[in-house]
Every structure is written in C-alpha cells, then in structure tokens.
Amino acid sequence: MKANNELNIEELLQENQELKHRLSLIEEQAKLKYQNHLRYRLGNVIVENIDNPLKALSIPMRLLKVYKQYKEEHKKRKI
Secondary structure (H helix, E strand, O other), X not given: OHHHHHHHHHHHHHHHHHHHHHHHHHHHHHHHHHHXXXXXXXXXXXXXHOOOHHXXXXXXXXXXXXXXXXXXXXXXHHO
C-alpha cells in the first residue's frame, strides 16, 4: 500500500510540474499578445522617453512611427 501511495505522489508531482509549465507558456503567450496592442506600444513610447527632455520632444514623431508600423502590420494580417 505504501509503495502505491509513493507512486501516486510521484505521478501527482510530475503532473503538477507539467501543469506549471503549461501555465507559464499560456501566461507568456498572453503577455506577447498584449504587448502587440497599439495602446501598449504607444504607452511604452511615452514611458520610455518622458524622463529625458530631448527624447520627450521626439515623442510625437515616435508615436506616429509606432502607429504607422501597427497599421502596416494589420494590413499584412488581413491579406
């Protein structure tokens, strides 16, 4: 009986590890999907460049560039 329980525990531990791995893959996929959203990209440009006054002046152009890239990517996806 004890050997059977030990085997069962080992199987459960292995299954737990596999589920954790699957969960981490799903979380990474969700993170990448979110990072591809236009809102995320635009906010990222602002956050990365707001601290430096010289870079802050370039924010409008950078936002426009990100927007154009996003639109271009979506045109390719629809085709």
